[in-house]
Amino acid sequence: MRVKGKIIAENGTFPFEVLKTGGGVSLRVELSEEPFEYSTDCNCLEPLELLGLLLPAIEEEIGEIKGVFVEEVVEEKRSPLEQLRGVLWGKRFIG
Secondary structure, three states: OEEEEEEEEOOEEEEEEEEEEOOEEEEEEOOOOOOEEEEEOOOOOOHHHHHHHHHHHHHHHHOOEEEEEEEEEEOOOOOHHHHHHHHHOOOOOOO
16 A cells, blocks of 8 residues: 655645555655655554654654645555465455
8 A cells, every 4th residue: 555645844845655565664754855764564554553653753853743635545456366365374355
């Protein structure tokens, strides 16, 4: 799953992207100088949960956050073989 959007702060607008795969979740926020990046190999978090947990750290970089806007959510479909693997390994996925 890929989630794209913008964080609106007192110092500007900062695009973000969160990517969730079978291997984990990663976040990238485009800041003025260099990006804020974080990833974890735990795929138990949903993309917006990870963003919410990291908002205080991002706020330290960009100033007071006024809002977070999600612009695009792309849920990647799994092949029937990948779905079967998930069921066999105890991970239920419908899609």
